[in-house]
Amino acid sequence: MNTHEPHINDILDSFFNAYRARKKGVALRRINQVEAHLYVCLELDGPAILMTADQELLLAEREFAPDNAMARTMHAGDLIFVIGLFLEPPWLAAELAERRVQVAVCSELLRFVFSSGLVNRHDFACHMYSIEASIRQARSTLQPRG
Numbered sequence: 001m002n003t004h005e006p007h008i009n010d011i012l013d014s015f016f017n018a019y020r021a022r023k024k025g026v027a028l029r030r031i032n033q034v035e036a037h038l039y040v041c042l043e044l045d046g047p048a049i050l051m052t053a054d055q056e057l058l059l060a061e062r063e064f065a066p067d068n069a070m071a072r073t074m075h076a077g078d079l080i081f082v083i084g085l086f087l088e089p090p091w092l093a094a095e096l097a098e099r100r101v102q103v104a105v106c107s108e109l110l111r112f113v114f115s116s117g118l119v120n121r122h123d124f125a126c127h128m129y130s131i132e133a134s135i136r137q138a139r140s141t142l143q144p145r146g
Helices: 008-019 025-049 052-064 069-073 076-086 096-115 121-140
Strands: none
Touching: 008 025, 008 069, 008 076, 008 096, 025 069, 025 076, 025 096, 052 069, 076 096, 076 121, 096 121
């Protein structure tokens, strides 16, 4: 864990504020649902991807302030692993329109993390293949528009 990196909540705030800037109506509501769902995934399944020292830090943080503790204490590299989880059942949205937004948001969020220089893509190359496969699989379940 590098304490000089922004925490997940800062990354997500920056990303979602920009992502939803010009959205309205149903599109905005779905983006907000994806964001809320991602935070739940972070808190429930995110700890499983952490190293022991980070799990201990998270447990200590949860004793003082349990809400969004994972997002407040962990960093971009951890977020990448959670995005991989978020694109798989049971986290993948069942409803087609919501799933479409979820996949689009995750794809853009990964692009944001890497293009912002928050992590080195080479450090996550193997895991990125897995996430990209999850994105392709999730996209294959989407019906074409029109």
